[in-house]
Amino acid sequence: MRFGVNYTPRVGWFxxxxxxxxxxxxxxFEQIAALDLDHVRIFPLWDLIQxxxxxxxxxxLAAVGDVVDAAAEFGLDVNVDALQGHxxxxxxxxAWLTTWHERNMFTDPDAVAGQEAYVRALGAELAGRSNVLGLTLGNEVNQFAARPHPHPHPIDADQAEAWLVRLLDAARRDAPGIVTHAAYDATWYDERQPFLPRHAAELGDETVVHSWVFNGAAQLHGGLGAGSARHAEYLVQLAAAWHTDAERPVWLQEVGVPVTVVDRADAVTFLEHTVRNASAVPVLSGITWWCSHDVARSMLDFPPVEYDLGLIDEHGRVKPTGRAFAALARELRDAPAPxxxxxxxxxxxxxxHRASCAPGGGFFEAWVRAAERDGRGPQVVLRSRAKDTAQLARRGITHLETAGDGAGTGVPVLSGGAAATMLP
Structure with a gap:
């Protein structure tokens, strides 16, 4: 298990x-390493480099390499995001994608060729550096593809897939480590979103999820309710349902404590419950907390939630959440696989089906009820794969239940390794 942070520079932000x-x-980086964390995710701004x-x-490009080398001085691996983006x-x-030069970043041939050239150049800069964990195409790039972004670059699912395949292939030519792409949770929850669950689960070397309970989970369930404290665990289980390889890892690449919807006094408890619940899912490969340092109050116009997400405050003092995350990292990093x-x-x-998966949706609420009943979040099985007994066996599933009202109408599916009654 990897435990790290999304690096937000204490001075000057990005x-x-x-x-x-x-x-x-x-x-x-010295402060981050002192928390016994093993990696950082960094965000060079795309418009400054290209x-x-x-x-x-x-x-x-050299500046990115210098930051990676600085991390190595403190024993930290680095994941680099490319198309920043957002x-x-x-x-x-x-500027060559906006206003007078506006073009669709996902489909315009010149725009995509420019992105491909940048991803390859960044990968080449990272090549040969032993502490590079990998390269992610960008931070939640899918938010540009549809509403609620105020100026979307609209595409369909086939165009989203073509863009991902091309840029992931470009990254693999040069970049060391794992190559991934990151989506915010509209991929799992919003039918308007052309980046689909199967794209997350089939493309890239690991499936990446970002968990934020200000998306309705905390508003509906309270900051410490099961729908909040298990939201990250739920997303990992939901993502794994789409895997064809039962061993494919899921990376919880962003998760944090938004004190706009979680009481500040409950921040440490929320962190501890979130980390322990998510860590109970065997396919989880790592947790990268958002974020390392608070945004300084001198930085203006940020949403209020952004100023308090750090494990370390703007003056360089470790917060209670920082001490708690460090303790969990030490405890769980080498723990036996669950x-x-x-x-x-x-x-x-x-x-x-995606609205049903979102907080407040029928499937989400059924999953939460089952987790509260059993004391552990259940796995998720797609109806289209519910009769694949070999896959169910590989995943260790012996019992299926429907997501109807009052979840708990269970049907055994495997007994002693042999196929048994299946759901209709």
Missing amino acids: HSWLDLDLDAVRED PNRGLIRPAG LSSFDFLP APATSAVVLEDDGA
Whole structure:
């Protein structure tokens, strides 16, 4: 199990890439390493490194390499995001994609070729550095593809897949480590979203999920209710349902304590419950907490939630959540692999189903009821795969139940390794 943080520079936030101070970066990394964490995820701003489609700044690429090398000084591995893109409510698309040069970033041939060139150049810069965990195409790039983004670049599911395949292939040519892509939870919860669950579960070297309970989970269930404290666990189980390889890892790449919907006094308890619940899922490969350092109050116009998400405050002091996450990392990193949950809730995946998976949806609420009843979150099985007894056996599932009202109408599916009664 990997335990790390999404690195938010304490001084200057991500604007610090404009005038990179490696001594300040080293101070931040020393604090992170002191929490016994093993990796950071970093976010070079795309518009600074590729300000023109034909210009990929060598100095910008070198700065990324310098930050990776600085992390190595403190024993930290690094995952690098490429197309930044979007961070904390701000967009950083380069000027050659906007206003007078507006073009669809996913389908315009010149735009995609420019992105491909950048991803390859970034991968080449990272090549040969032994502490590179891998490269992610970008931070929640799917949010550009549909509403509620105010200026979406609309595409369909086939176009989303073509874009992913091309850029993932480009990254694999040069970048070391694992190659992934990251979506916010509309992929799992919103029918408008052209980036689909199967894209997350089939493309890239690991399936990536981002868990945020301000999406309705905490509003409906309270900050410490099962629908909140198990939301990350739920997303990992939901993602795994789409895997054809039962051993494929799921990376909880973002999760944090939003004190706008979780009482500040409950922040440590929320963190502890979230981490322990998610860590009970065998396919989980790691947790990368959002984030390392609080956004400084001198930085203006951020949504209120963004100022308090760090494990370390803006003055460099470790917060109670930081101490709690460090203790859990030490305890769980080398713990024995957990056994899989033997029960599973069946998701009707024929036709539109994603709203049902969102907080407040029928499937989500049925899963939460089952978790409260059993004290552990069940696995998820797609209806289209519910009769695949070999796959169920590989996943350790012996009991299926429907997601109807009052979940608990269970049907045994395996007994002593042999096929038994199946759901209709």
